[in-house]
Amino acid sequence: MNQIIKAALETHTSEYSIEDWEEKIRFEHFINRCVVNKYSLERFDPVDIMTGDGEIGLDGIAILLNGHIVTTLSETKDYYDKNSNIEVTFVFIQAKRSDSFVGGEISTFFRGIKHFFEPEEERPATNDKIEELIRAKDYIFTEAVNQGTKPIFEAYYACCGTWNTDNNLTNCVQTECKYFENTADYQKVTFVPADSDKIITLYKELRRKISKTIMMQKKMPFYSMNGIVEAYFGLVSCKDIVQLLQDDNGNLFSNIFEDNVRDFQGYNAVNNEIKATVFNKDAQERFAVLNNGITIITKEIKPSGDNITIFDYQIVNGCQTSRVLFDNRTNLTDNSYVLVRVVQVADDATLEDIVYTTNRQTEVKSEAFASSKKFHKKLEEYYKSVDIDTRLYYERRSKQYDKSEGINKNKVITLATQIFSYISFFLNEPQSANSRYYGEILNTYKDKMFSEESLCEPYYISAFALYLVDDAIRRGIIDKRWKDYKYHLIYAIRVLCVGNKIFRSNSREMKRSCETLYLKLADRSEFKQLLKTACSCFDEAVKQLPQVDKSLIKRSKVVTDRLTEIVSNYLTDKSNMMFLERGNIVPCIVTAINDYSITVELRTDDERNRGSIHISRIAKRWIEDIYSEFKIGETIQAKILNDNYFETSYGWKLTTIF
Numbered sequence: 001m002n003q004i005i006k007a008a009l010e011t012h013t014s015e016y017s018i019e020d021w022e023e024k025i026r027f028e029h030f031i032n033r034c035v036v037n038k039y040s041l042e043r044f045d046p047v048d049i050m051t052g053d054g055e056i057g058l059d060g061i062a063i064l065l066n067g068h069i070v071t072t073l074s075e076t077k078d079y080y081d082k083n084s085n086i087e088v089t090f091v092f093i094q095a096k097r098s099d100s101f102v103g104g105e106i107s108t109f110f111r112g113i114k115h116f117f118e119p120e121e122e123r124p125a126t127n128d129k130i131e132e133l134i135r136a137k138d139y140i141f142t143e144a145v146n147q148g149t150k151p152i153f154e155a156y157y158a159c160c161g162t163w164n165t166d167n168n169l170t171n172c173v174q175t176e177c178k179y180f181e182n183t184a185d186y187q188k189v190t191f192v193p194a195d196s197d198k199i200i201t202l203y204k205e206l207r208r209k210i211s212k213t214i215m216m217q218k219k220m221p222f223y224s225m226n227g228i229v230e231a232y233f234g235l236v237s238c239k240d241i242v243q244l245l246q247d248d249n250g251n252l253f254s255n256i257f258e259d260n261v262r263d264f265q266g267y268n269a270v271n272n273e274i275k276a277t278v279f280n281k282d283a284q285e286r287f288a289v290l291n292n293g294i295t296i297i298t299k300e301i302k303p304s305g306d307n308i309t310i311f312d313y314q315i316v317n318g319c320q321t322s323r324v325l326f327d328n329r330t331n332l333t334d335n336s337y338v339l340v341r342v343v344q345v346a347d348d349a350t351l352e353d354i355v356y357t358t359n360r361q362t363e364v365k366s367e368a369f370a371s372s373k374k375f376h377k378k379l380e381e382y383y384k385s386v387d388i389d390t391r392l393y394y395e396r397r398s399k400q401y402d403k404s405e406g407i408n409k410n411k412v413i414t415l416a417t418q419i420f421s422y423i424s425f426f427l428n429e430p431q432s433a434n435s436r437y438y439g440e441i442l443n444t445y446k447d448k449m450f451s452e453e454s455l456c457e458p459y460y461i462s463a464f465a466l467y468l469v470d471d472a473i474r475r476g477i478i479d480k481r482w483k484d485y486k487y488h489l490i491y492a493i494r495v496l497c498v499g500n501k502i503f504r505s506n507s508r509e510m511k512r513s514c515e516t517l518y519l520k521l522a523d524r525s526e527f528k529q530l531l532k533t534a535c536s537c538f539d540e541a542v543k544q545l546p547q548v549d550k551s552l553i554k555r556s557k558v559v560t561d562r563l564t565e566i567v568s569n570y571l572t573d574k575s576n577m578m579f580l581e582r583g584n585i586v587p588c589i590v591t592a593i594n595d596y597s598i599t600v601e602l603r604t605d606d607e608r609n610r611g612s613i614h615i616s617r618i619a620k621r622w623i624e625d626i627y628s629e630f631k632i633g634e635t636i637q638a639k640i641l642n643d644n645y646f647e648t649s650y651g652w653k654l655t656t657i658f
Contacts, residue, residue, distance in 0.1 A: 001027075001097050001099075001160045002160065002196050004196075004200055005160060005196060005199055005200065005203075008030070008199075008200070008203045009023075009026060009027060009030050012026075012029070012030045012033065013026050013030075014408075015407070015408060015409045015410075016029065016046075016408070016409055016410055017408055017410055017471070017474065018474065020475065020476070023097070024097065027095055027097050028050060028059045028060070028095045029046045029047070029050065030046075030095075031059070031060070031093060031095035031156075031158045031194075031199070032046040032049040032050055032059065032060040032062075032093055032095070033046040033049075033206070034199065034202040034203050034205075034206050035060070035062075035091065035093050035156045035158070035194070035202060036049050036060070036062045036069070036091060036093075037202075037205070037206045038202070038205065038247075038251070038253070039062065039064050039067060039089055039091060039154075040062070040064065040067060040068070040069055041066075041067035041068060041257070042067075042068060042069070042414065042416070043395065043412065043414050044069050046060075047483070048069065048071050049061065049062050049069075049093070051127075051129065051130060052127050052129050052130075053127060055112065055126055055127060055130055056108065056112055057094065057108040057109050057110075057111055057112025057113070057115075058092060058093070058094060058109070058112040058113065058116070059093050059094050059095045060091070060092070060093030060094075060095070061090075061091070061092055061093070061116070061130070061133055062089075062090075062091040062093075063076075063088070063089075063090060063091075063133060063136055063137065063140070064088070064089040064091065065079045065080075065083070065086050065087070065088060066079075066083065066085075066086055066087055067087075070136055071132065071133065071136075072132050072136060072434075072435075073132060073135040073136045073139055074434075074435045074436070074555065075136070075437060076136040076139050076140060077139060078436060078437040078440060079437060080139075080143055082437065082439070082440070084266075085147075085148065085266030085267070085268065086143075086147055086266075087149060087152070087266065088140055088147075088150075088151035088152065089151065089152040089154060090137070090151055090152070090153050090154065091154045091155075091156065092109075092112075092113050092116075092154070092155045092156065093155075093156045093158065094109040094112075094156070094157050094158065095158045096157075096158065096159045096160070097160055098159060098160065098161065099159075099160055099161045100159070100161040101157070101159050101161055101163060101169055101193065101195075103168070103169050103172055106157055106169060106172065106173065106176075107172065107176070109155070109157055110155070110176040110179075113155060113180075114179070116130070116133075116134065116137070117137070128550075128551075132551070141185070144185075148266065148267065149187055149266075150185060150186050150187040151185065151186055151187070152186065152187060152188050152190075153180055153186040153188065153189040153190065154190050154192065155177075155189075155190065155191045155192065156192045156194050157191070157192070157193055157194065158194040158198075158199060159193070159194070159195060159196075160195075160196050160199070161195055161196065162195050162196065162197070163193035163195040163198075173191050173193075176191070177189050177190075177191050192249070201247070201248060205247060205253065211309055211310065211311045211312075212243060212244050212309070212310060212313070213307050213308070213309040213310075214236050214237075214240040214241075214243070214244065214307070214308055214310070214340075215236070215237065215240060215306050215307055215308075216232060216234040216235065216236050216306060216307075216308050216340065216342070217234060217235045217236075217306060217337070218234050218235055219232045219233065219234030219303075219306070219308070220232065220233050220234060222343075226350075227345060227346050227347060227350030228343060228344070228345060228346065228350065229301075229344040229345065229346050230301045230343075230344045231301075231341065231342065231343040231344065232301070232303070232308060232341070232342050233339070233340070233341050233342075234339075234340065235288055235337040235338070235339060235340070236294075236337060236338060236340040237334070237336070237337055238278075238284075238287060238325050238332045238336040238337060238338055239329070239332050239334070239336075241294065241322060241325055241338060241340070242325055242326055242329045242332070244256075244296075244310075244313070244315075245315075245322055245325075245326045246326070252323075252326055256313070256314060256315055257314070257315055257319045257322075270320065271320055271323075271324055274291065274320065274321060274324040275324050275327075275328060277290055277291075278324065278325070278328045278331050278332065278336075279328070279331055281333060284332070284333055284335070284336040285333075285335045285336060287336045287337060287338055288336075288337045288338055288339055291321055291338055291339070292318070292321070292339075293318060293321075293338060293339030293340060293341065294315060294317065294318030294321060294322060294338060294339070294340050294341070295315070295316050295317040295318060295340075295341045295343065296310065296313050296314070296315055296316070296340060296341065296342045296343065297313065297314045297316050297343055297344075297345060298310040298311060298312065298313040298314075298342060298343070298344050299311050299312035299313070299344070300312070300344060301342060301344045308342060310342060321338065325338075374452055375450050375451065375452050375454060376394075376396050376415075376450065377396070378456060379394055379456050379459055379460075380394045380396050382394075382456035382457075382460060383413070383460060386460065389522075390464065390522050391411070392411045392412070392413050392460070392463055392464060392467055393407055393411055393412045393413065394413050394418065394463075395412050395413060395414050395415075396415070410467070410470065410471065410474070411467060413463045413467075415438070416438040417463065417466065418459060418462075418463055419438045419441055419442055419449070420433035420438065420441075420466075420487060421433075421462040421463045421465065421466040421487070421490065422449060422458065422459055422462045422463075423441060423445060423449075424462070424466075424487035424488075424490055424491050425458075425461070425462035425465055425466075425490050425491060425494050426458050426462060426494070426502065426503070426505075426510075427445065427448065427502060428491065428500055428502060428560070428564070429560075430487035430488045430490070430491040430554075430560055431487075431488075431554065431555050431556055431557050431559065431560050433487040434484075434487060434554040434555050435554075435555035448505065449505070451505065451506075453505075453506045454505040454506055455505060455506050455510060455511060455514070457510075457511060457514035457515075457518075458505060458510055458513075458514055461514050461517050461518055461521070462490070464518075464521055465490040465493060465494070465517070465521055466486065466487075466490050468521060468527055468531075469482070469486045469489050469490055469493075469531065470483075470486060472528075472531055473486070477528065477531070478531065478532075478535060482535065484554050485538060485553070485554055487554075488538055488554070488559070488560065488563060489531065489534045489535065489538065491560070491563070492533075492534035492537050492538060492563055492567050493521075493527075493530045493531065493534050494517065495564065495567045495568070495571075496530055496533060496534065496567060496570075496571065497513075497516060497517050497520050497530070498513040498516055498517060499571075500564055500567075500568070529591070529592070529599070529610075532591065532592035532594075532599065533570070533591045533592055533632070534567075535592070536590075536591070536592050536593055536632035537563060537566045537567050537570060537632050537633075538563055539632070540566050540631055540632045540633070541559055541562040541563040541565075541566050542559065543631075544562060544566075545558060545559060545562055566632065566633065569633055570589070570591075570632065570633040573589050573633055573635060574589055574601060574603075581640075582640050582642075583639070583640060584639070584640055585637055585638070585639050585657060586602050586603065586604065586637070586638060586639075586640065586654075587602070587603045587635050587636070587637060587638075588600035588601065588602050588603065588611065588635065588636050588637075588638050588654065589601050589603060589633060589634070589635050589636075590630045590631070590632055590633065590634045590635075590636065591632070592632075593626060593627055593630055593632065594626075595626065596614065596615045596626070597612050597613060597614050597615060597626075598612070598613050598618070598626070598630055599611075599612050600612065600613060600636070600638065600654070602652065603635070608651060608652070609651070610651030610652065611638070611640070611651045611652035611653065611654045612651070612652075612653065612654070613638060613653075613654050613655060613656060614653075617641075617654070617655035617656065618656050619656065636656060637656065637657045638654040638655060638656050638657065639654060639655050639656075639657060640652050640653075640654055641653045641654055641655055
């Protein structure tokens with residue numbers, strides 16, 4: 001691993017707070033982020049792409065629908081229900097830290113991909129995460145007959161060595177690719193040998209630290225105006241526009257449109273007309289007057305004669321035109337031009353105005369403009385006002401914090417994350433966060449979320465709770481299996497603290513609840529205890545519902561209802577306290593079950609009401625399985641043993657009464 005990649009990996013590690021992970025896993029996390037960022041239009045968690053334990057040959061799988069990552073069958077179905085034209089991209093990733101490409105490992109990589117597409121009876125056993133992706137893949141292919149284009153197949157083998165096109169591996173790769181091409185299932189099959197130079201390029205593209213030079217004929221500078229540092233208007237060759245859109249390998253920069261609220265709409269009536277213009281040489285020469293043009297926002301402009309060099313740029317209007325030109329670039333002539341505006345803005349507010357007004361002229365999905373509403377600007381400022389020790393960052397605009405190296409990316413909250421955390425935490429719907437597209441949820445709860453009268457506190461508190469649970473998973477405080485049930489955990493924590501009553505988002509009750517919740521969540525010891533209790537309550541709920549299929553647990557309202565019942569019963573049991581003193585035999589309620597101990601709260605009005613019982617103190621017999629001995633909320637009799645409450649980390653040290 002060369003020094004540049006090592007430095008990039010260290011920065012990435014710090015941004016995601018994964019210092020405790022072994023280097024191999026951190027490198028996989030890094031490569032998955034760098035590769036999939038090229039395709040994803042939204043922020044994503046690299047962990048969602050990583051294949052996890054038990055998968056041989058593959059370190060990452062991303063399924064993208066029009067640039068949106070899907071990880072479950074339900075997400076996939078929701079997206080197909082709401083979109084008629086869908087471009088599917090399968091991205092497979094293998095990451096190696098070695099300094100050379102090895103034929104055997106590349107073959108293993110392709111074998112892992114083949115297993116992903118094999119029928120169930122033929123493929124080897126894999127983990128639940130991959131099985132869910134396979135179900136999503138199967139659904140996509142059942143819908144393929146209704147789509148105009150076949151899926152795209154991209155395979156990235158990342159290695160810190162140097163790829164030589166003259167080596168003996170080229171024929172091997174061509175043979176493997178031919179296997180997938182012969183299925184006729186894909187419009188394109190591509191293998192990318194991501195060597196050290198390619199990895200560095202991917203990382204630079206991730207940061208968008210790129211620059212391109214174009215020739216702008218007959219350019220005219222705009223007059224001075226507020227919020228605009230510099231701007232030009234003129235004709236640019238269609239071929240030069242294509243150069244702005246592609247990387248060194250000729251692939252499309254997917255994130256170049258991240259501030260354009262509309263995805264590429266496919267070849268609908270309008271885009272087919274643009275395409276027809278490209279294929280008609282006479283019409284192509286008139287392209288500049290037949291097309292509305294393109295608006296480019298850039299961090300810096302350097303003019304030199306007829307040339308303009310732009311840095312860290314975005315196409316905020318003209319996504320459709322740009323994509324049609326890119327797709328049909330081989331048919332472009334030297335005589336075709338398009339009108340282009342290049343604008344260097346002074347601040348984010350001006351950028352937002354340009355993005356909104358230039359894109360609002362055509363119909364877009366409602367969720368695309370949701371974060372441009374007045375309340376979201378207020379919410380963003382509220383996030384910034386929170387004490388630095390507990391501060392998160394609300395990302396109103398896609399990837400706005402990608403270039404901020406001092407910000408922990410785990411603390412960045414997207415619109416989708418904000419919606420999912422809020423409905424789980426305050427609207428009692430954790431199962432919906434696991435099964436519905438955030439745009440659908442936004443529409444369903446449009447009268448209950450993001451109104452101008454809403455308090456900012458509940459949105460922040462819900463996101464803060466989710467961050468704390470995610471952080472606990474990353475740090476190994478709780479097992480990584482809880483990632484699938486994190487929305488249920490934050491819901492249970494809220495009920496444990498303030499009950500499950502749904503308050504109006506601007507009510508006094510909501511404000512008081514948020515104050516209580518913040519104090520408890522910000523206290524690490526208090527939160528850790530709440531989290532353990534929430535985990536045990538959820539496990540008990542699942543245990544009591546054996547009829548619920550494992551794959552449906554996180555999407556089942558029945559599970560949510562049972563979880564609510566268990567937490568409520570626990571709170572009722574907990575409220576009946578009695579006084580204690582050392583040496584007493586006292587009733588205790590089980591709050592968490594650990595591998596070698598149980599954590600209890602003593603039924604007392606004394607504030608010193610916590611304790612722990614080691615497995616050796618539970619009974620005079622051998623305890624084979626501590627989890628079968630107790631259930632969450634159970635009341636037991638115990639005797640206080642230690643002389644001083646403050647001598648142990650859990651409070652009193654106790655023993656059960658044999």
